[in-house]
Amino acid sequence: MNSVLTLDFITTIIRISTPLVFAALGGLLTFKAGILNIAMDGFMLIAAFVGVAVEYYTSNLYISVLASILASIVLSALFGYFNLKFKANIFIAGTAIGILASGLTAVLLKGLFGQMGVFTAGKALRFPQLEIPIIKDIPVLRELFSGYTILVYLAFILTPIISFVLYRTKWGLHVRAVGESPDAAASLGINVFAIKMETVILSGLFCGLAGAYLSLDYVSLFSRDMTADRGLIALAAIFFAKGDPLRTVAVTLLFGAAQGLSVRMQLTAGVAPQIMQIIPYFVTMLALVIVGIQAKRKHFNLETTTAK
Numbered sequence: 001m002n003s004v005l006t007l008d009f010i011t012t013i014i015r016i017s018t019p020l021v022f023a024a025l026g027g028l029l030t031f032k033a034g035i036l037n038i039a040m041d042g043f044m045l046i047a048a049f050v051g052v053a054v055e056y057y058t059s060n061l062y063i064s065v066l067a068s069i070l071a072s073i074v075l076s077a078l079f080g081y082f083n084l085k086f087k088a089n090i091f092i093a094g095t096a097i098g099i100l101a102s103g104l105t106a107v108l109l110k111g112l113f114g115q116m117g118v119f120t121a122g123k124a125l126r127f128p129q130l131e132i133p134i135i136k137d138i139p140v141l142r143e144l145f146s147g148y149t150i151l152v153y154l155a156f157i158l159t160p161i162i163s164f165v166l167y168r169t170k171w172g173l174h175v176r177a178v179g180e181s182p183d184a185a186a187s188l189g190i191n192v193f194a195i196k197m198e199t200v201i202l203s204g205l206f207c208g209l210a211g212a213y214l215s216l217d218y219v220s221l222f223s224r225d226m227t228a229d230r231g232l233i234a235l236a237a238i239f240f241a242k243g244d245p246l247r248t249v250a251v252t253l254l255f256g257a258a259q260g261l262s263v264r265m266q267l268t269a270g271v272a273p274q275i276m277q278i279i280p281y282f283v284t285m286l287a288l289v290i291v292g293i294q295a296k297r298k299h300f301n302l303e304t305t306t307a308k
Contacts, residue, residue: 019213023040029206044208048105151212
């Protein structure tokens with residue numbers, strides 16, 4: 001166990017959790033606006049592919065990140081428009097986006113690069129690791145807080161910003177009002193369609209960052225369906241944290257720890273990888289079960305109080 005619980009393992013958790021943090025922040029905005037965004041996996045997958053493809057042609061990581069974000073935003077706008085304008089079923093629309101992203105990236109992977117499963121731009125470009133002054137010279141703190149790439153820092157810097165925006169700004173108040181009661185919000189002059197569409201597009205932006213991090217920073221390659229249901233795991237974190245931004249990110253770290261543990265146990269304990277791969281999903285399901293039990297108890301207590 002000591003070989004697993006190390007400073008290196010904690011930094012691994014932070015890196016693994018980064019795409020979950022981005023996705024959770026994006027999903028949180030739509031969640032607060034009353035939209036269950038189950039299309040985030042598709043947004044991330046498209047972003048991951050576009051990032052590697054653009055890097056291959058431009059040899060520029062930052063242009064590739066921008067392209068990833070743009071691709072994800074376009075797909076999220078499509079998802080939002082069909083759901084909000086044409087009243088498409090949210091689950092059908094979200095599933096369709098996921099299938100479209102999986103199929104399209106597979107076709108483009110074969111058509112553009114002649115690969116069936118994995119593609120790398122092959123230029124060994126890496127984001128620089130940023131060293132924080134003063135902290136970089138302090139043992140332990142150096143390993144925990146210094147030496148990450150810009151996308152890792154951005155994910156965690158955005159967390160308090162999103163919390164501030166949701167609870168301390170007029171726009172955030174409108175988002176929460178729309179999510180709690182669209183009709184009441186509309187009666188107050190709030191443009192419900194615009195607010196919901198804005199949150200969907202912003203979720204696309206965050207998922208674009210998540211996808212870019214996965215393919216350009218974390219592993220520096222694209223593989224088919226590499227998002228591995230991270231969008232759904234991010235949704236589980238939102239539900240478990242009851243929509244609180246800071247708690248949501250804390251839960252994503254828990255899920256990241258589960259993923260990191262599954263990898264470490266394969267390497268250190270020699271356990272069958274098939275068994276270890278179920279750990280993150282088991283933790284996610286356990287979290288959803290806990291949320292369900294809590295909701296049932298709350299409903300039961302409310303009924304009991306009402307009856308009295």
